Amino acid sequence: MLEHLGEKLILHVTIGDFSLSFDLVTIIMSWVVIVLLVVLALWLRRGLRQEIEEKPNRIQAMVDALVDLLKGQLTSSFASEKLARELFPFISTLFLFVLFSNWLSVIPYCDSPTKDLNVTLSLALLVFFVSHWFAFRMKGGRRYLKGFIEPYPFMLPLNIVGEIAKPVSHAFRLFGNIFGGAILLAVVSAELIPVVVPAALNAFFGLFIGAIQAFVFAMLAVAYINVAVES
């Protein structure tokens, strides 16, 4: 049955009358993704050529193609070349983290960290603060604050609600897709057909939907930063 769906391994820490709860599975799986990305980056760096005249080897060609793809797909919709160059590492890191988090659910005994709303919400808040920081820096304090009373001063509450709705929908979109896929998978494998079909569903939800949602998450981050900087 499905009783295990709501269960979580939670560590409660109480200091005085201040209490903290940590979801251990999410934290461990996030660290697995981080370590995986760091190891991959270090391993790929070993293959890079030292001199510019040297002929690129296979790893170099692969990394070049990957970076070109990310650059072309993710940052081509930025308003200015300078902004795209400045934010390319951030956006591609976000994309790779979400992509590997989504793909982790395919490996047995592993779980997607993005299945937890806390992870997606913190990523969305990161994008929110980055977009507002860049808007503040690019437009200056006066024009940044003036953006909130556009087009009319009485629109101020509506603009503020609109700004808050952005990270919320950004986080819930990723969380809902990954968690919905996980629930469907659990229902099918526990109640309906426990052989073959869950594997195909896992490939579909983990690999295909995971890749699309990671791309969409990064693209929406670009769009939010772009709107904040431009308008």
Added chain:
Amino acid sequence: MLQDTQNVVSGISGADIATAAKYLAAGFVMAIGSIGSAIGEGLVAAHALDGIARQPEMEGALMRTMVVGQAITESTGIYSLVVAIILLLVV
């Protein structure tokens, strides 16, 4: 007192009714909530296909915009999914 006796006779308690309402509500949330996003995503895909048929060389840009547009259209469906999950697992 009278109500209690009636409940004992029929065998249905308030908690049973609440559970039934919970499952019914989750079903209705998904059924009605996904209509809008389904129609919206279909419209986005249809118009993107129109655009690709007219200008095949624009396929890359159109596909990228289409995926992002569909993801935004999908949010209402995702909200109803989240509400249904909250109804089933949390409430």
